[in-house]
Amino acid sequence: KNEVEQSPQNLTAQEGEFITINCSYSVGISALHWLQQHPGGGIVSLFMLSSGKKKHGRLIATINIQEKHSSLHITASHPRDSAVYICAVAPGGNQFYFGTGTSLTVIP
Amino acid sequence: KAGVTQTPRYLIKTRGQQVTLSCSPISGHRSVSWYQQTPGQGLQFLFEYFSETQRNKGNFPGRFSGRQFSNSRSEMNVSTLELGDSALYLCASSKRQGLETQYFGPGTRLLVL
Numbered sequence: 001k002n003e004v005e006q007s008p009q010n011l012t013a014q015e016g017e018f019i020t021i022n023c024s025y026s027v028g029i030s031a032l033h034w035l036q037q038h039p040g041g042g043i044v045s046l047f048m049l050s051s052g053k054k055k056h057g058r059l060i061a062t063i064n065i066q067e068k069h070s071s072l073h074i075t076a077s078h079p080r081d082s083a084v085y086i087c088a089v090a091p092g093g094n095q096f097y098f099g100t101g102t103s104l105t106v107i108p
Numbered sequence: 109k110a111g112v113t114q115t116p117r118y119l120i121k122t123r124g125q126q127v128t129l130s131c132s133p134i135s136g137h138r139s140v141s142w143y144q145q146t147p148g149q150g151l152q153f154l155f156e157y158f159s160e161t162q163r164n165k166g167n168f169p170g171r172f173s174g175r176q177f178s179n180s181r182s183e184m185n186v187s188t189l190e191l192g193d194s195a196l197y198l199c200a201s202s203k204r205q206g207l208e209t210q211y212f213g214p215g216t217r218l219l220v221l
Contacts, residue, residue, distance in 0.1 A: 033210065041145075041196050043212040086151065095164040096143075098151040 003027045006087050006099035013106050019074040021102045023087030026068065033096070034061050034072050035086040043086075046072070077106045110135065112201050112213035120219045126187040129216045133180050133201030139163075140182040141210065142174060145196040154197075157182050158205050186218075194220045 005024045013019050023032070034046040047054050047061040049070065054061050058077075063070040074081055087099040113132045121127050133140050141164075142154040153166040157176035174184040180201075186193055198215045202208035 035212075041198075041215045041217070043198060043200075045209050045211065048209050088151070095141075095156060095166070096151075096153050098153075100150045 002100070003097040004087055004089055004099040006102050008102060009100065011102055011104045013077050013104070015078060015106055015108050017077050017106075019077050019081075019104065019106075021072045021085050021087075021104070023070045023072070023099055024068060025070075025087075025089045025097070027089060027091050027097065029065075029089045030092050031090045032063055032070050033088040033090065034070075035088060037084040037086060037101070039083075046085075074104075077104075079106045079108050082106050112199060112211050114197075114199055114213040114216050116216060117214065118217050118219075120221060121189050122221050123189055123191060125189050126185065127189060127218060128183055128185045129197055129199075129218075131182045131184075131199035131201075131213055133182070133199075134211055137201035137203050137211070138180050139202045139205050139208065140176060140180065141200045141202075142182070142184050143198045143200070144168075145198060145215075146192075146194070151198075154184065156205075163205060189220045191220050194218060 007022045031050045033048050035043050037043045049063040058075045060073040082105050084101040084103050086101045088096040115130045139158045141156040145151045156164040160176045171187045176182045196215045200210040200212045
């Protein structure tokens, strides 16, 4: 049983398309994080959410605490957005449960 | 400000050996967490240290241990290495526990032969 489910597992998009990645979780959380991992392994934290919506450039993250669901949107996708996007939930402190990741490829 | 650094970046060991990995957090960060990433299991939480004390521990055998020093640098140790321990080991730091953005290091890639 996985506490965090992500969909889709793989996603291919044309440059400029609007992209949505979904994350559902089954545990109570204090925060949800969206992470980006490029080939080679480096991970960057994109967002930390405990409610509502956050926006950073072309990236938007939303969370619905009651439905235990979060979405990551990328507007006007670009090839440099190609990466693995990982949802992570924190029931408390910095102990995380991770989704299996969504591998995104944006084609020019 | 320098980011999170991990040493070594790559390591090859044989079964039965032990290994120590090091993580230096961002200056001023007192929380260090360790994660294991494998193709089969994905990312998994190992443990978190804050103020030299282990605060949380994931579901890993006792062969995996860690510690944190007074300057917040952290080490993790894996004893009696198994083939399945081959993985990318990542550490992340944050200023405090709780609702904090995690800053990840580049990882140490361990291959066990």
